[in-house]
Amino acid sequence: MHSPILIPILTVGGLGLIFGVGLALAAKRFAVKVDPRVEEVLEALPGANCGACGYPGCSGFAEAVVEEKASVDGCVPGGAAVAKKVGRIMGKEVGEGIRKIAFVQCRGGKDEAKVKFIYQGLQSCGAASLLSGGAKACKYGCLGYGDCVRVCPFGAIRMGDKGIPIVDDGKCTGCGLCSQACPRGIIALLPASQKVFVGCVSKDKAAIVKKACSVGCIGCGICAKKCPQGAITIKENYPWFDYEKCTGCGICAWVCPTKAIVDKVKARPKASIGTACTGCGICKEVCPTKAISGEKKERHQVDMEKCIGCGLCFERCPVKAIDMVGALGWVEEGKGVA
Numbered sequence: 001m002h003s004p005i006l007i008p009i010l011t012v013g014g015l016g017l018i019f020g021v022g023l024a025l026a027a028k029r030f031a032v033k034v035d036p037r038v039e040e041v042l043e044a045l046p047g048a049n050c051g052a053c054g055y056p057g058c059s060g061f062a063e064a065v066v067e068e069k070a071s072v073d074g075c076v077p078g079g080a081a082v083a084k085k086v087g088r089i090m091g092k093e094v095g096e097g098i099r100k101i102a103f104v105q106c107r108g109g110k111d112e113a114k115v116k117f118i119y120q121g122l123q124s125c126g127a128a129s130l131l132s133g134g135a136k137a138c139k140y141g142c143l144g145y146g147d148c149v150r151v152c153p154f155g156a157i158r159m160g161d162k163g164i165p166i167v168d169d170g171k172c173t174g175c176g177l178c179s180q181a182c183p184r185g186i187i188a189l190l191p192a193s194q195k196v197f198v199g200c201v202s203k204d205k206a207a208i209v210k211k212a213c214s215v216g217c218i219g220c221g222i223c224a225k226k227c228p229q230g231a232i233t234i235k236e237n238y239p240w241f242d243y244e245k246c247t248g249c250g251i252c253a254w255v256c257p258t259k260a261i262v263d264k265v266k267a268r269p270k271a272s273i274g275t276a277c278t279g280c281g282i283c284k285e286v287c288p289t290k291a292i293s294g295e296k297k298e299r300h301q302v303d304m305e306k307c308i309g310c311g312l313c314f315e316r317c318p319v320k321a322i323d324m325v326g327a328l329g330w331v332e333e334g335k336g337v338a
Contacts, residue, residue: 037066037089044085045075050153052076052175065090073097077154077173100174100189102157102167106142107199107260108213109162113141129183137212140202142186148178195248196241199262203236217260223252226288228312249310251288268309269326271302276321283313283322 041062049057053074055064064070065086072092073083080097087094119128119135125143128134134143144163156171157178165178169192179187186201198217202209206218219237231245232252239252239261253263271292273283279297291307294300314322 035066038062040089041065041086044078044082044089046078046082048077048153048173048175050077050175050177052173052177076175079173099192101169101172101192102148102174102176102178103188103190103194103197104142104165104167104186105188105197105199105201106140106164106184106186107215107262108136108138108141109144109160109164111162112215113138113213114211125181126183134184138202138204138209138216140184140186140200140204141213141216142182142184147181147183148187151177151181153177191243193248194243194246195264196246196250196253197262197264198239198241198260200260201238203238205237215258215260217256218258220257222255222257223261226251226255228286228288228310247311249312250308251310251312254289254308254310265309267326269324270304270307270309271311271313272323272325273300273302274321274323275299276319278319278321280318282316282318286312286316288312 038059039062042058045058045062047058051057053061053070053076055061055070061070061074065072065074072086072090073080073094075082075086079099080094083094083097114137115135116132116137117135119131121127121131123145125134125145125147128143128145133139136143142164144159146159146165148165149157149159153175154171154173156168156173157165158168160166165187174189174192176189179185179189184201188197190197200215200217202213202216204212206220209216209218217238219234219239221234221239223239224232224234228249228251229245229247231242231247232239233242234240248265250263250265250268253259253261271283273292277299279294279299281294281296281300283300284292284294288310289306289308291303292300292313293303309324311324314324
């Protein structure tokens with residue numbers, strides 16, 4: 001009596017069993033073996049999934065590392081610490097590396113830069129740049145709509161009051177996403193230790209720059225002439241920095257007539273001449289601001305108002321009689337302050 005119902009049930013059940021066994025055997029036969037190191041590398045990564053490594057998220061990067069398609073130090077946000085962990089997993093030696101952060105090379109905000117017209121379109125730098133190159137008179141300047149802010153996965157960039165992005169050095173990992181998002185190419189990745197850089201990317205001649213922005217680089221070359229290390233070269237109306245030579249003395253920023261060169265040091269230690277001074281006059285000769293006075297063979301004096309803390313006198317003093325004295329009693333010792 002129940003056979004008409006029972007037969008289909010047994011048939012479907014039997015087929016299900018056969019297909020289940022078949023699928024299990026197929027899964028076992030064609031299973032892709034996952035290298036356990038992939039999971040280890042993934043755990044070592046910060047998990048930002050920012051894509052700065054060039055792969056689709058942290059998992060993609062972990063697989064690439066294990067397959068030796070990516071370098072163990074390819075995780076930019078992780079820095080040297082993560083690189084060493086990944087290196088240990090992969091059995092590779094990793095050097096210290098140089099931490100880099102984003103530097104915004106434009107200072108032409110609302111008060112400094114002139115505009116050609118009022119832009120009322122989509123609030124995006126990419127969109128604004130498509131309309132006659134943007135509203136700013138300077139074709140190189142920051143457009144100020146925050147594309148860089150929106151792509152930063154670490155909250156390291158915010159828009160300042162003048163419409164120019166401000167980078168939080170402590171949060172920035174140097175991933176480069178902001179640099180890629182900027183249609184003007186004004187965000188550079190430089191060593192975090194670098195404190196002096198050009199805050200402008202304009203290659204225009206002085207007359208054009210002056211009409212567009214009050215803080216633009218006019219290519220005058222004074223910075224190159226005054227640089228004691230020969231770290232600046234003028235090419236195409238623009239000062240190119242050799243950051244391996246640059247000591248960050250800040251003289252270039254001090255002499256720049258338009259203040260296009262940025263000095264990130266808020267307060268530099270200033271020179272103080274001790275009793276060991278022989279009055280040789282070398283410090284007086286090298287001081288770019290004429291802050292040192294004194295007669296030959298007499299102890300020299302420093303005018304603290306004029307001293308910019310470049311440290312040239314400290315470096316050149318043959319008897320180490322000069323100390324660099326900063327706030328809160330910080331001292332870079334030469335020989336001693338009386």
